[in-house]
Amino acid sequence: xxxxxxxxxxxxxxxxxxxxxxxxxxxxxxxxxxxxxxxxxxxxxxxxxxxxxxxxxxxxxxxxxxxxxxxxxxxxxxxxxxxxxxxxxxxxxxxxxxxxxxxxxxxxxxxxxxxxxxxxxxxxxxxxxxxxxxxxxxxxxxxxxxxxxxxxxxxxxxxxxxxxxxxxxxxxxxxxxxxxxxxxxxxxxxxxxxxxxxxxxxxxxxxxxxxxxxxxxxxxxxxxxxxxxxxxxxxxxxxxxxxxxxxxxxxxxxxxxxxxxxxxxxxxxxxxxxxxxxxxxxxxxxxxxxxxxxxxxxxxxxxxxxxxxxxx
Amino acid sequence: xxxxxxxxxxxxxxxxxxxxxxxxxxxxxxxxxxxxxxxxxxxxxxxxxxxxxxxxxxxxxxxxxxxxxxxxxxxxxxxxxxxxxxxxxxxxxxxxxxxxxxxxxxxxxxxxxxxxxxxxxxxxxxxxxxxxxxxxxxxxxxxxxxxxxxxxxxxxxxxxxxxxxxxxxxxxxxxxxxxxxxxxxxxxxxxxxxxxxxxxxxxxxxxxxxxxxxxxxxxxxxxxxxxxxxxxxxxxxxxxxxxxxxxxxxxxxxxxxxxxxxxxxxxxxxxxxxxxxxxxxxxxxxxxxxxxxxx
Numbered sequence: 001x002x003x004x005x006x007x008x009x010x011x012x013x014x015x016x017x018x019x020x021x022x023x024x025x026x027x028x029x030x031x032x033x034x035x036x037x038x039x040x041x042x043x044x045x046x047x048x049x050x051x052x053x054x055x056x057x058x059x060x061x062x063x064x065x066x067x068x069x070x071x072x073x074x075x076x077x078x079x080x081x082x083x084x085x086x087x088x089x090x091x092x093x094x095x096x097x098x099x100x101x102x103x104x105x106x107x108x109x110x111x112x113x114x115x116x117x118x119x120x121x122x123x124x125x126x127x128x129x130x131x132x133x134x135x136x137x138x139x140x141x142x143x144x145x146x147x148x149x150x151x152x153x154x155x156x157x158x159x160x161x162x163x164x165x166x167x168x169x170x171x172x173x174x175x176x177x178x179x180x181x182x183x184x185x186x187x188x189x190x191x192x193x194x195x196x197x198x199x200x201x202x203x204x205x206x207x208x209x210x211x212x213x214x215x216x217x218x219x220x221x222x223x224x225x226x227x228x229x230x231x232x233x234x235x236x237x238x239x240x241x242x243x244x245x246x247x248x249x250x251x252x253x254x255x256x257x258x259x260x261x262x263x264x265x266x267x268x269x270x271x272x273x274x275x276x277x278x279x280x281x282x283x284x285x286x287x288x289x290x291x292x293x294x295x296x297x298x299x300x301x302x303x304x305x306x307x308x309x310x311x312x
Numbered sequence: 313x314x315x316x317x318x319x320x321x322x323x324x325x326x327x328x329x330x331x332x333x334x335x336x337x338x339x340x341x342x343x344x345x346x347x348x349x350x351x352x353x354x355x356x357x358x359x360x361x362x363x364x365x366x367x368x369x370x371x372x373x374x375x376x377x378x379x380x381x382x383x384x385x386x387x388x389x390x391x392x393x394x395x396x397x398x399x400x401x402x403x404x405x406x407x408x409x410x411x412x413x414x415x416x417x418x419x420x421x422x423x424x425x426x427x428x429x430x431x432x433x434x435x436x437x438x439x440x441x442x443x444x445x446x447x448x449x450x451x452x453x454x455x456x457x458x459x460x461x462x463x464x465x466x467x468x469x470x471x472x473x474x475x476x477x478x479x480x481x482x483x484x485x486x487x488x489x490x491x492x493x494x495x496x497x498x499x500x501x502x503x504x505x506x507x508x509x510x511x512x513x514x515x516x517x518x519x520x521x522x523x524x525x526x527x528x529x530x531x532x533x534x535x536x537x538x539x540x541x542x543x544x545x546x547x548x549x550x551x552x553x554x555x556x557x558x559x560x561x562x563x564x565x566x567x568x569x570x571x572x573x574x575x576x577x578x579x580x581x582x583x584x585x586x587x588x589x590x591x592x593x594x595x596x597x598x599x600x601x602x603x604x605x606x607x
Contacts, residue, residue, distance in 0.1 A: 145543070146584055
């Protein structure tokens with residue numbers, strides 16, 4: 001177990017440094033010299049130089065980078081150029097909604113993917129199987145925003161069943177209706193791949209000896225499928241969900257932008273469009289760290305689900 | 313003895329030429345879904361290539377007397393919020409979208425292929441290259457697109473970089489896997505024994521034997537790459553107005569979704585059809601050329 005996780009941590013560290021460096025670069029492209037802006041248009045050269053020294057801008061890039069890392073570790077990500085609020089404060093407000101959206105999407109995608117995949121496997125070769133697999137290919141081929149556009153247009157606008165802009169509050173405080181459409185949009189992308197892999201995995205397990213034994217014992221078919229086949233088929237599925245984390249994160253950025261969902265992704269896109277570099281830097285960093293964390297969690301979960309990994 | 317083994321090596325190499333394998337095309341044609349997908353994709357590519365000749369109107373000409381018209385006989389796909397002909401814009405947009413995907417897959421496939429094959433051939437490099445690949449895998453493509461767009465400004469180059477970075481690590485892994493398989497073949501050892509140079513061994517023996525696997529994998533990835541490119545376009549990180557790109561067109565139409573749903577829906581549908589056709593064709597190609605890649 002340790003080895004897997006140590007390996008993942010070893011990869012995460014340079015990746016994290018890479019993220020930090022990218023974000024540091026982002027702060028370097030600010031079009032004007034910050035010292036000159038602070039000093040004002042009529043400032044003397046000495047004043048500007050003094051401010052430069054004070055801000056640490058006269059030091060070499062590696063030193064500045066090191067200082068940047070120290071600042072990030074202290075939680076200081078600078079101030080937004082647009083709102084003048086601390087970037088860390090802005091991020092703190094957006095992380096909750098993004099986590100909520102992703103969890104909501106998983107809550108929709110994982111059970112439906114598992115159910116559809118198992119259903120297809122059990123009915124292998126029959127019409128049900130063909131329909132489910134055709135829908136799965138179609139689902140994989142659909143842009144996230146297309147699903148969102150359709151849901152907004154019909155469920156949100158024409159039939160006026162659910163809200164489709166913004167977030168009315170946390171789930172436990174009447175926010176559930178506003179979460180459904182965004183979560184459905186993001187979750188729909190994942191159902192296809194999960195169903196497809198579940199089908200393959202269940203088919204493989206159904207031919208295994210222990211399933212034959214379970215049937216021979218006279219267990220009901222439902223028990224055999226759910227307790228014996230599906231449980232063992234979960235292992236590749238969990239790995240897939242980990243691999244899909246990139247998808248989920250990218251999809252979340254698009255979904256948040258579409259539904260005006262106040263999450264990190266929308267903050268990042270908005271900041272980039274309005275050249276708010278400190279905010280963009282902070283949001284990108286949080287998203288990258290989130291991605292690395294998801295992968296770490298999946299690795300741990302994998303070991304938990306498949307004890308054989310430990311012994312290897 | 314060595315010449316005999318070498319001959320089988322060359323035979324294997326010739327055999328695995330992408331379309332040279334006996335009956336690939338025939339088997340593809342027999343698969344009705346794949347044939348249909350190939351036909352649809354070919355039609356779309358031709359339409360995109362000849363956009364300037366096919367387009368009935370100027371894709372950039374705005375006519376404020378004809379805004380947001382639903383599809384009719386003159387404007388097959390209707391007009392957008394500034395009265396531009398959507399059909400013509402879709403043709404030009406498909407051109408940009410396909411080009412982005414192709415550049416991403418070709419450049420990324422080339423770089424990833426080289427990395428993977430070198431990792432398999434030079435065992436000393438293996439650890440380093442694969443760590444690099446792992447680190448690249450740690451960045452979701454959309455995030456790379458956002459970061460690049462933030463640093464260098466939004467535009468098609470930002471999307472291209474993101475798509476290439478998204479392609480390289482996966483291809484490198486697949487290429488390495490395939491190349492390690494080839495490395496174990498007798499003709500590699502024989503080639504080395506008779507003094508074939510490293511360069512020649514890598515190119516003529518190793519690379520040519522891995523190409524069909526890499527090619528199939530890239531076909532499978534093409535659809536995903538198009539989707540990522542379209543998503544970045546949708547977020548405004550890609551093509552800037554008035555340039556037509558399908559993802560960006562969908563984003564522009566979003567503001568008029570309730571008055572004129574066709575502005576956003578039509579470009580989205582076209583992306584869907586392209587990706588669906590590419591995925592179906594990729595699946596069929598894999599089944600015929602390289603069943604090992606099956607998941």
